[in-house]
Amino acid sequence: MKKTLLIIMISSQLLFLSGCWGSKEIQSQTYVTAVGLDYSEGEFVVYIQALNFANIAKQEGASSLQQAPPILIGEAKGNTIQEAISNLEQISALPLYYGHVETILLNENVIKEQMDSVIDFIGQNSLLRYNIWLFGTEQDIKEILTSESFFNFPSLYTIIHSPKILTKNNFFIPIEKYNKFISTYYQPVGTQFIPSIDVDKTHYSEDEKKKDIAVVTGGFVISQKQYKGWVNKKDLVGLKWFSEKATNIPLSIFEEKVSVIIQKPKKTIKVEEDGESPSYHLNVKANAILTQNEEDISKAKIKKEVEKKIKSELLKTIEKSGELKADLLNISEKTYRYHLKNWDISEIASIDKESIDHIDVKVHIEQNINYKR
Incomplete structure (x- = not known):
């Protein structure tokens, strides 16, 4: 009798143990690593960049000279940012997961006219963290999201995802995370910078093939919640003398x-x-x-x-x-x-x-x- 009761008790406890019943395999979702936002003719255009983490893991453990892992780019339009994302999700071959987003890339049109919509979108999406990087561009967002790294390394090794390492000794432009930006956005004095990214096609090549490298060229300036313009980094040379990180x-x-x-x-x-x-x-x-x-x-x-x-x-x-x-x-x-x-x-x-x-x-x-x- 005691033995039977013991078996029943152990069996009942096993039912309460946490497990992996609801877990999903890595290949069963599309892991979004960057989101690009554009605004044109009254519509938002949303771009997503997604990487194959299985390929990246294999590459990091082996020779970097193998073929570069593919970059998946998604694109959809909508009257709001969320509507554009919903349109993209409805035609996705695998569910889109936003918990690994590291960067938000904004076109200049969005910075000029729709920053409040961007702030609402980030604040309302529970999977988007406040410690993501914030960049802007005047170029085609697709071109930025498909820019290259060296030696066929994945996009995680570009400035889009790793600005802290690549700009350690560059104090011209303060590259800050979104939480730093939003903490001063509503302040009635001072300015906020959104670093601008361009694609450089002239300085690096591998086996005589030019590399498309994303680089910081300047900054979009916002003051008192208003867009003030773009500034070349040559005009921001004084910033480094007032930088706490220099x-x-x-x-x-x-x-x-x-x-x-x-x-x-x-x-x-x-x-x-x-x-x-x-x-x-x-x-x-x-x-x-x-x-x-x-x-x-x-x-x-x-x-x-x-x-x-x-x-x-x-x-x-x-x-x-x-x-x-x-x-x-x-x-x-x-x-x-x-x-x-x-x-x-x-x-x-x-x-x-x-x-x-x-x-x-x-x-x-x-x-x-x-x-x-």
């Missing part, structure tokens, strides 16, 4: 005959409260290591030229702020947080060259070049 910044002067590495620049912003509108003192301090000095130029001369160049780069980006009527350096954020009672929001948000009362740059050249022996 640790080692290479800089060349004297027609590239002298090179230095600026280490951990420290910036401070001082708000002058006496005027009808806020004005600013900007200060940058840093140490620099001299890495190249072909003509044996004196440290004092190098120091002066480095400080001059940093100041000119800051001014270039500030001048662009005036053109776009957008605070590209986010200088006004300090005024908004600590001096809001002194001026109206419109006065605080307005930043141009006249807003900058003084720029002070001090660089200390720490050491000369040490050659290997």
Whole structure:
């Protein structure tokens, strides 16, 4: 009797154990890795990029010289983003799964006219995480989503999916995740950047075949929820001096005959409260290591030229702020947080060259070049 009761008890407990009854095999779903959004003639166009994870796993464990894994691109239209996705899902050979989406790619038309729809779509889709990457493009989204990596590696090794690794030493454009973007989107001062991606077809080739490589070319600027325009990365050279992530910044002067590495620049912003509108003192301090000095130029001369160049780069980006009527350096954020009672929001948000009362740059050249022996 006791033995029978024991068997019944064990059997009943097994019924409550969690298992894999509802699990699906990897090949039974289409794993979407990126979503592209366009807007034209009153309709949304949704693109999806999906990768075969089984092929990727095989490739990563073997030689990278084998054939590149295929990239699946889906495309559908609709009056809303969700309607376009539903239209795509209805004709899919396998169910679409969005839990692995790493990137949202927006066409410039969407950034100009439909950012609120994008924000609603991401917020309402339970499978889309807030730590996805956000990019924009003026090009054909399909071309971006099918851009190549090196040595037939999968698309996961392109800047679309791995920007942190590929832009570690590039401080021109802040490449942030969506949660960072949305945290300041509704703020009445400052700017948000959506990095712009283009396809470069000229710099790399394999076996004489040109590679189509996705690269960052600039940024789409949004301020006070309004699209302000696209900025080339050459006009954003001042951003790196105000970046919290910039640790080692290479800089060349004297027609590239002298090179230095600026280490951990420290910036401070001082708000002058006496005027009808806020004005600013900007200060940058840093140490620099001299890495190249072909003509044996004196440290004092190098120091002066480095400080001059940093100041000119800051001014270039500030001048662009005036053109776009957008605070590209986010200088006004300090005024908004600590001096809001002194001026109206419109006065605080307005930043141009006249807003900058003084720029002070001090660089200390720490050491000369040490050659290997």
